[in-house]
Amino acid sequence: MAMGGNYTQPRFILLGITDTPWMQAPLFVLFLLIYIVTLVGNIGLMVLVRVAPSLHTPMYFFLTHFSLADICYSTIISPKMLTDLLFGDKTISWAGCVTQFHLFALFVTAECHLLAAMAYDRHVAICHPLSYVLVVSPRACWQLVAWCYLVASLSALLFTGCTFGGSFCGPNHVDHFFCDASPVLRLACSDTRGCEAAIFALAAANGLGTSVVILLSYGRILHAVLGTRSAPSRARAFRTCASHLASVAVFYGSLFFMYLQPASRHGSRDKVASVLYTVVSPMLNPFIYSLRNREVKAALGRDPGMLPRTPGDLILTLGANYQLCMRT
Template sequence: MVRINQTSIVSEFILLGLSSQTEDQTPLFVLFLTMYLVTIIGNLIIILAIYSDPQLQTPMYFFLSFLSFTDICFTTNTVPKMLVDFLSEKKTISYAGCLTQMYFLYAVGNTDSCLLAAMAFDRYVAICDPFHYITMMSQRRCVLLLAFSCSFSHIHSLLHILLLNRLTFCDSNIIHNFICDINPVLKLSCSSTFVNELVIKTEGLVVLVTPFLFIAFSYARILITVLKIPSAAGKRKAFSTCGSHLTVVTLFYGSIFYVYLQPLSAYTVRDRVATIVYTVLSSLLNPFIYSLRNKDLKRGLKKLMGKRQF
């Protein structure tokens, strides 16, 4: 990726990471390496379980399999660089590398967001309008929803990277984070960031909040419908299919809103904790949340493990 503004002096950035203490680097390396390996293995198992069990060939698990795939991509975009930095004295990243990491951070992250919205729509149709479920959640429509989620997210990410590429960086190059994120990078620019901040507060806010509002609306309608179910068993079954998804949504959006729904000047080092939650922890916990709280998926996992043992 070539910079448009050739007057920029900064050719690389320094990532401060999670800790500046030398004695913390090895324990942090072991911790995040373990989390990364568990994330990869856990999400791969979810994908294999879904595609090896014919009973899981439904729209809900179609989206879940791609959510697991994007979680693998999401954590791979950030954690390997973190692991290298834990063992390096010079924790630097090139200008092009920084923009590339940021591009995939938002492209894959927003794809996750759109997939969560698609899964909420699937649950809404299944519970609130079950007689039209087959037609409304046809294979063609699911593929179109997936294609829209990916293409829209990449266009959104490209817009912010092109605007960021116009800025000049000629003073400090120290990023107070373990990844290249847009807020700490914008704080380093010695040129006007008015356009960037305006786009973040308008287009960025719409892209971030719209899927969440769609999810909230879907589950509000689901809750109303479930409360009308006369049998307690029916209510438990409906809530069991939605509980794991709601847990993932809360974890993912809670941390993202904490980081991004605040003024640029308010961004502090403390936000790195919330950044870890949505970049690393949510991808790690998703397989466990879905497998522990979803009876159908637990059955699929048992079948998969049984095949491997055989």
Template structure:
């Protein structure tokens, strides 16, 4: 039985009005060091992604569907990192590590919206690369501004639907006693562990929905990049192959890290536990990946590096 079920069975319980985010409280001597490290990562996340967005917006040579999607990716990275990290930073230094019940609902809602939207956006980016490399003659007629906006809107819409279902699935359960969340934010598996009811159905719902929003986009991505690799192999131009591989390699690296950590947490059966390994894995997709994405895409992308160089030259010598 979960702690919540035990409290309900004993008859000694009160409705939960707030949760305690235990996070990394097992390491009291490292709180200030962890605060400094995560503050630095968060600052790099915000600056790096805002810089990427500004560069794409101000450089006309980057006004293409691929870079439009990349700017939206940067926006999503800032959003879902900001849902989690500021509260974590406060908890490193504060003795009161509580979050209100409503605050927990809001945090989970916005987190699921943005991380689901990112999952489908990555699939849209893979489809864009497929069209650019495998169907170049049809690319401009298919990947129009309207199509790109529709794909982004669909990503957010699916994020909203998944968030409503996932949040409703969790908070429809009663919480009547234990309120110590063994995590650094209001995530679904540790919250289910505290519920004062049988969570078997809720866990099945979590597994199904998480599978749909990760494995379906992942299947689109793998199919797209498999066809892209075949097309690259048929290219006669060595320069063309190098450019295509460079662009796709950066996409695939970011995708592998993102989906690997998300699947570990939500899709595989042992993802329902809330041990230290789950927290470490969660750090990657909530805090580290949003920081890494702008560096992955800029360091491995010649067009982005050239745009950054042009921007720096203009700023240094505006003559």
């Protein structure tokens, strides 16, 4: 099982969230419901933004990509976790483990940068409204999204190389419900201190860098809002900032807990933190970021029949939108 030269690629065994038999079925039902709500909420948001002209704005453009990232990395984690809980076969191949971690790292990192782009968009809209159309143009929006995915792709390659680049010749039990960096590195036979330091630096560069952009943007927003004399306007702005920052706090708090600490301090609490940002956060984001917004309620109120009512309607709507995109 040693990596390097002639070797046999190992198969890993995911220990899962719990090894208590009577908890398997309740957890399966709970996480299945959460995953369904995640898909319905995020796909519904994407369809609504597509079909409602009033939502064709930069903020909702970023939200569609944010929802796409939520769907992708939740789908990377949840189906495997659900099958493990249901059937008890917790093995995963070497290639499957590498692929799962790589795609997970890609979309989670992309989400960090999309959060920063969304905060920058709100900052320009509130603090520089006269130049908003020029600064946050359609071309600028696509450039920001492309930058998010480019940085995420490069970071994911480095994360994956650092995590799986060593030798694995001993135990193959991953103490987690998916292939994450810390539990995989604990199985390596080679010295992982350099890899751990590189992963820490990458996580700090992406996590702290984007969180600074978010905090500075919202700091400027709050400063601008406090300068207004309208109490209702201030209250609305504070509610908006509080909702956004609450979701950011859940996402970044769990990420920082996971990746900005030495590997020796990781333990069973990591699974709880991981559930927050891999399972719970993608479910809550559509509600926190959009479904409480006036624009979304107004779009639904003007034409409540615009959303698909059945799975068949949803498939037809997505197919029509895809064909429209291909023509345009």
